[in-house]
Amino acid sequence: MGKLIIVSNRLPFKIDIDKDNNPELTPSVGGLATGMRSIYKDYESLWFGWPGFGEENISDEVKKKTEESLEKERCRPVYIEEKDIDLYYSGFSNKTLWPLFHYFMEYTVYEDSYWEAYRRVNMKFAAEISKVLEPGDRIWVHDYHLLLLPKLIRDEVPDVSIGFFLHIPFPSYELFRLLPWRKEILEGILGADLIGFHTYDYERHFLSSARRLLGLDIQMNRIKLRSRIAKTDSFPMGIDYDKFYNASLKSSKKPEEERSEIKKEIDDYFSHHPDSKIILSIDRLDYSKGIPNRLIAFDHFLSKYPEYHHKVTLIMLAVPSRSNVEQYQMMKDEIDRLVGIINGRYGSITWIPVRYFYRSLPFENLVELYSSADIALVTPVRDGMNLVAKEYLATRVNGSGVLIISEMAGAAKELNEAIWINPNDKDEIAGAIKQAIEMHGDEQLERNLPMQKRIKRYDIKRWASDFIKSLEKMVASQKDYLSKKINPQITEDITNKYKQSGKRVFFVDFSGTLVNLEGNIRKGKSTDELLSLISEISSNEKTDIVLLAGMEKEKLAELFPSGDYTLIAEHGLWIKEPGEDWEITTDEQLSNYWKEIVVPMVHTYTDRTPASVLIEKDNSVSWHYRDSDPDLVVSRAAELKDELSSLVANMNLEVLEGNKMLEIKNTSFNKGRAAARYLQKHNYDFILAIGDDYIDEYLFHELPDETITIKVGLSKTFAEYNLESFEEACNFLNELVKADENI
Ligand code: ADQ
Numbered sequence: 001m002g003k004l005i006i007v008s009n010r011l012p013f014k015i016d017i018d019k020d021n022n023p024e025l026t027p028s029v030g031g032l033a034t035g036m037r038s039i040y041k042d043y044e045s046l047w048f049g050w051p052g053f054g055e056e057n058i059s060d061e062v063k064k065k066t067e068e069s070l071e072k073e074r075c076r077p078v079y080i081e082e083k084d085i086d087l088y089y090s091g092f093s094n095k096t097l098w099p100l101f102h103y104f105m106e107y108t109v110y111e112d113s114y115w116e117a118y119r120r121v122n123m124k125f126a127a128e129i130s131k132v133l134e135p136g137d138r139i140w141v142h143d144y145h146l147l148l149l150p151k152l153i154r155d156e157v158p159d160v161s162i163g164f165f166l167h168i169p170f171p172s173y174e175l176f177r178l179l180p181w182r183k184e185i186l187e188g189i190l191g192a193d194l195i196g197f198h199t200y201d202y203e204r205h206f207l208s209s210a211r212r213l214l215g216l217d218i219q220m221n222r223i224k225l226r227s228r229i230a231k232t233d234s235f236p237m238g239i240d241y242d243k244f245y246n247a248s249l250k251s252s253k254k255p256e257e258e259r260s261e262i263k264k265e266i267d268d269y270f271s272h273h274p275d276s277k278i279i280l281s282i283d284r285l286d287y288s289k290g291i292p293n294r295l296i297a298f299d300h301f302l303s304k305y306p307e308y309h310h311k312v313t314l315i316m317l318a319v320p321s322r323s324n325v326e327q328y329q330m331m332k333d334e335i336d337r338l339v340g341i342i343n344g345r346y347g348s349i350t351w352i353p354v355r356y357f358y359r360s361l362p363f364e365n366l367v368e369l370y371s372s373a374d375i376a377l378v379t380p381v382r383d384g385m386n387l388v389a390k391e392y393l394a395t396r397v398n399g400s401g402v403l404i405i406s407e408m409a410g411a412a413k414e415l416n417e418a419i420w421i422n423p424n425d426k427d428e429i430a431g432a433i434k435q436a437i438e439m440h441g442d443e444q445l446e447r448n449l450p451m452q453k454r455i456k457r458y459d460i461k462r463w464a465s466d467f468i469k470s471l472e473k474m475v476a477s478q479k480d481y482l483s484k485k486i487n488p489q490i491t492e493d494i495t496n497k498y499k500q501s502g503k504r505v506f507f508v509d510f511s512g513t514l515v516n517l518e519g520n521i522r523k524g525k526s527t528d529e530l531l532s533l534i535s536e537i538s539s540n541e542k543t544d545i546v547l548l549a550g551m552e553k554e555k556l557a558e559l560f561p562s563g564d565y566t567l568i569a570e571h572g573l574w575i576k577e578p579g580e581d582w583e584i585t586t587d588e589q590l591s592n593y594w595k596e597i598v599v600p601m602v603h604t605y606t607d608r609t610p611a612s613v614l615i616e617k618d619n620s621v622s623w624h625y626r627d628s629d630p631d632l633v634v635s636r637a638a639e640l641k642d643e644l645s646s647l648v649a650n651m652n653l654e655v656l657e658g659n660k661m662l663e664i665k666n667t668s669f670n671k672g673r674a675a676a677r678y679l680q681k682h683n684y685d686f687i688l689a690i691g692d693d694y695i696d697e698y699l700f701h702e703l704p705d706e707t708i709t710i711k712v713g714l715s716k717t718f719a720e721y722n723l724e725s726f727e728e729a730c731n732f733l734n735e736l737v738k739a740d741e742n743i
Contacts, residue, residue, distance in 0.1 A: 002136030004043035004468070005129060006036050009089070009145035011049035011075050015066060021059070023066040025073065032142065032167075034240045035460035039468060040074070043138075047075045048129055055079040078128050080121055087117030093145045094322055100175060101144065101168050102288040102382040107327050108178070115181055119148060122188070126152035133157050138471060141192065143167045148184065151191030158227075163471040164192035165235070168384040169410070170202040173209045186210055190225060193478060194471045195232045198385045198410040203232045211630040224714055227724050229481055231474050235467050236414055237385050238459040244394035245456075247367040252397065262361075263368045269313075270372075277312045277437050280373030282366070282388050283380075285318040285358070287331050290379040290406060290423040295338040295354070297379070297429035302346050302353060304430050310351045312437065314377070315369065319360045332358070370395040375402045375436045379423045383409040389418070390455045399445040399452070402436035404429070414454055417447040481714050484722040486732065494688075494708055495739045501686030503542055506733070507675050507699060508534075509691035510549040510556075512659055513712045513729055531560070533730060536737050538565045543740075546678060548572070548671050550663065550695065552617050553582050571656075571665060571695060572674035573619055585677055588668040590619050594651045598644070598664055605640050609633060620665035622658075637662055658693045671695065672702025679704070689719075690729060 012033035013025040027033060036047070051070070055063065070077060080088065091114035099107035126149055129139065133153075138161045141149050150162045166189075176182055186209060189195055197203045203221065210216050210223055217224040221232045251263070259267070270276065279298075283289040298314050318335070322328045339356045346353045361369070370376070376392040386409040393403060393415075403418040405411065412420060419432045486494075498504060508514065514530055538545045546566040549556050553569035553576070560567060567576045568585075576582045584590075599616060602623050606614045609632060612625040623640065625633040637657070644655050644664060656663040675689070689699050692712035700709040700718045709719035712729045723729050 001043070002134055002138060003132075004039070004045045005132070005137055005139040006045060006047045006142070007125060007129065007139065007146060007149065008032065008047070008049050008142040009093070011047060011051055011070065011077065012036065013070070013073065013075065015051050015053075015070075017058070017062055017066075021062050021065065023062070023069045025069055034243070035237070035464040038461040039464045042465075045074055046132065047073075048078055048125060049075070050080050050085075051077040053079075054082045054085065056081065076128065076132070078125050080124065084117045084121055087114050088121040089145065090322070090324055092118035094325055096179075097144045097147070098168070098288075099327075100179060101171050103169075103171060103175060104287060104382075105175065105178065107287070110180055122146055122148035122152055125149050126156060129153060130156045133160060135159075137161070138163070138468070138475075140165070140467070140471070148188035149191075151188045154191035161471060161475040162192040163194045163196065163467060164189055165196040165467065166202065166206075166384070167198070167237070169382060170197060170206045170209075172205050173212055176205070176209045177213065182209070182213055186214055190214075190223065190230050193228070193230060194467070194474045195230060196235045196467055196470075197232070198234065198236050199413050200234045202384075202410070203234050207232060208631055215630070227482075227714070228478060229714060231470075233470060235463055235470075236410065236458065237387070238455060238461075238463045239387050239390045239394060240461075241390075241394045241456045241459045244367060244370070244391050245397060247364065248371040248395035249397050251364065251368055251371060260365055260368060262365050263372070266368070266372045273310075275311060277374040278372060279312060279314045279375040279377050279433065279436075280317075280369055280392070281314065281377045281379070282317045282369070283319070284321040285323075285328065285332060285335070286321055287327055288380055288382050290381040290408075291316070291318065292331070292334050292338055293381065293423045293426070294377060294379040294429070295335065295342060297426040298354065298377075298433070299338070299342050299345070300426040301430035301433045302342070304427075305434055308434075308437065309346060309353075310348070312433075313352065314354045315373065316354055316356045317361065317369065318356070318358050320358060366391075367395055371397070373401065375404060375433070377429075377433070378403070378405045378409060378411075379421065379429065380406050380409050381423045383411070385410040387411070389415060393448060393452050393455060396448055396452070399448045400441060401448065402439050402444055403448075403451075404432045404436055414458075415451050417451050481722075484711075484717070484720065486710070486721045486723055486728075490721065491732065491735065495736060497708075498686055498688075498736050499739050501542075501684075503544075503684050504686035504688070505544045505546060505679075505682065505684045506537060507546045507548060507687070507689040507691075507703070508733075509671075509693065509696050509699070510547055511551075512692035512726065513690055513696075514726055530730070531562075533733060533737070534560070534565065535562065537733065540737070540740055544682070544684075546675065548675070548691070548696075548699070550622065550658070566678065568671065568674045568678075570617055570620060571663065571669070572671040572698070573665075573669045575674055575678065577678075585674040586666075586669045588666075590666055590668065592619065594647075594653060595621060597647065598653075601643065602640065602664070605636055609636050612636075619669075620663055622661055622663045624661040626660040633660075656695050658695050663695065670698040670702075672698035672700075675699055676702045690723075690733075691719075692726070692729075 012028045016024045018024055095109040096114055140163045142165055150164050153162060207218055211218050223230045281294060339354045342354050343352055370392050378386060378389045380386060389403055389405050389411045404421055405415055405418045406423040407420045408423055421429050421432045534545060537543055546568060547560060548568040550571045553574045556567050556569045564578055572585060574582050575585050598621055602614050602621060606612050609628050611627040615622045641655055648655055652667050653664055654667045687707040689703055689707055690710040691699055697718050710721045710723055711717035711719035712723050712726060723732060
């Protein structure tokens with residue numbers, strides 16, 4: 001098995017250079033580093049990330065020593081120039097993507113120089129990673145700083161396995177579409193085989209944007225790309241449950257003299273205020289975390305329920321973060337102001353309602369705070385996951401405590417026994433605080449135990465290993481899809497058979513197989529080249545061509561007027577051989593009475609689905625929705641199919657789902673039957689059929705076993721082979737035709 005390459009903006013170590021120019025590596029305590037460490041040992045791993053400084057800021061000696069130390073930890077630095085760090089990290093990552101993806105449109109900056117630097121840095125990562133890539137390697141790219149990286153790597157090494165995980169929300173299409181570089185970003189992410197999100201909501205937002213902005217064909221969570229399938233899935237990130245649980249257990253058993261200063265202070269507080277409750281909030285100081293909302297709601301609580309004055313204290317810990325970004329500075333001022341107002345308004349000599357700390361704390365202190373707090377108040381206005389809520393629960397060794405969580409945090413989805421609040425509803429938050437203070441111990445246990453069980457089971461290690469297993473599975477199924485792809489060897493084999501044959505026929509579907517479905521064939525844009533290819537094939541007296549299409553016979557004859565080859569129209573109902581008139585292919589009596597019922601029914605869908613059209617043919621009705629809202633048509637088409645299903649059984653009809661269309665037709669004809677009927681009259685020792693649509697599967701099924709069947713586009717098929725696109729199909733046919741010239 002190959003290497004596992006992990007890529008994140010930062011390496012999982014803080015690097016300090018001491019006075020003797022020696023690097024000191026301190027492992028990061030974050031969840032990601034812990035999770036990755038757990039799978040590191042199962043693979044030969046390598047981690048790429050920014051070391052925290054640029055190459056230009058260190059001497060060659062320091063650089064060499066740093067790289068040697070990092071290499072021992074299987075880490076490779078990606079140096080970023082200082083000017084780019086500012087534009088790429090503080091700029092595009094934190095002033096464009098972060099606010100937009102957290103629904104802070106008003107903070108989002110669209111700045112070309114940020115974007116250019118973002119691209120440059122992503123390219124730098126790609127270049128560094130490409131140097132070490134070997135067949136069989138897997139790459140796991142993390143987060144919003146590196147959205148372009150999956151595609152950049154794929155462009156370099158097309159068959160490498162790439163997973164991508166987004167740690168922040170993916171916003172709804174309505175927000176995402178505002179980004180000037182939205183297509184490049186989507187294409188960048190889609191370079192991955194597996195794209196992971198914390199929740200299903202983020203996943204469906206991503207799929208919706210991919211469908212609407214790139215017009216991609218998406219079935220369930222599989223996205224059909226030109227030469228591969230990408231899959232999305234949700235993997236709610238967990239924490240190192242045992243680490244928090246065991247640390248809390250250890251802290252509760254510590255003798256008094258060994259307790260930390262913080263713990264002593266808390267214990268002292270409780271000894272003087274035995275009936276008092278501690279509410280705890282811990283966050284990075286970020287506008288997405290809803291800290292001002294929380295303070296306003298706490299103020300409201302104190303004003304609405306004065307009976308709790310002196311009986312409750314909010315301990316609020318905020319870790320300094322991105323303090324060079326203006327909005328963060330403004331928010332810090334706002335928080336300072338609000339804390340001042342609350343403490344000034346309600347505080348007394350013996351009671352400070354809000355105890356606010358603006359600093360980072362060592363792990364042990366964090367655990368002491370978690371385990372001492374009666375209530376955790378987690379109120380983000382938008383949060384990808386929120387690990388603090390899970391960490392609080394993990395430290396509650398005796399199952400007590402109350403978690404109040406914003407429904408806007410990804411974690412809320414898994415923590416539905418907690419008290420949910422809307423972070424914008426101060427009255428609801430005040431009520432939740434009251435409910436939490438008054439909650440009976442039994443109820444606390446009843447709520448916490450199932451949550452603890454859940455987050456213990458799906459911890460950070462399970463999260464990481466699940467993602468990797470899923471990536472491996474995806475790569476295996478990718479191989480299944482690609483196993484039918486025509487490669488040079490297969491082309492050669494088919495060409496040899498073709499050359500050795502005496503008489504050949506090509507059954508060729510038209511739209512989607514030889515021309516792009518979006519290409520406007522009516523305006524004659526793409527027909528010239530195509531007509532010359534078809535004439536070339538049919539001018540060879542050993543080769544016949546049968547063109548098949550869903551369109552009406554008159555339209556097809558107008559597009560292909562030459563009369564030198566056979567045409568099959570209306571999905572197999574009509575056939576016209578060279579020099580002959582159109583003939584119906586079925587002996588069954590066709591009646592059209594059903595159209596009186598079906599056409600008005602389809603019309604009600606056309607009317608309610610902008611940009612969809614109904615086409616009524618002699619013996620079939622089709623509903624085309626290529627240009628309609630892709631999300632809307634998924635449900636509309638399913639609804640119509642469902643409505644038709646009870647009718648069709650009694651009327652000898654069938655509903656076929658084609659490429660962005662539904663076709664309702666009589667069951668007594670199809671392309672396969674028409675082709676089989678044609679073959680009864682002619683003899684060939686080389687038969688080839690090529691089509692792109694679900695409807696062409698009839699063709700692949702009905703033709704003799706020795707037929708060479710080719711499906712254009714990647715999807716499950718009865719055909720023996722796959723080609724990626726209509727361009728490849730045309731090239732393939734061209735090559736066969738040329739083979740004759742070389743005999
Ligand atoms: P963050 O926005 O950083 O992460 P969060 O998930 O809450 O948010 O993680 C914060 C981490 O920092 C926690 O592990 C916590 O223990 C630690 N921490 C907080 N305050 C601290 C303090 N004062 N001292 C020391 N440590 C402190 C991003 C996304 C989240 C997503 C994570 C993981 O924004 O939504 O959950 O990534 O994917």
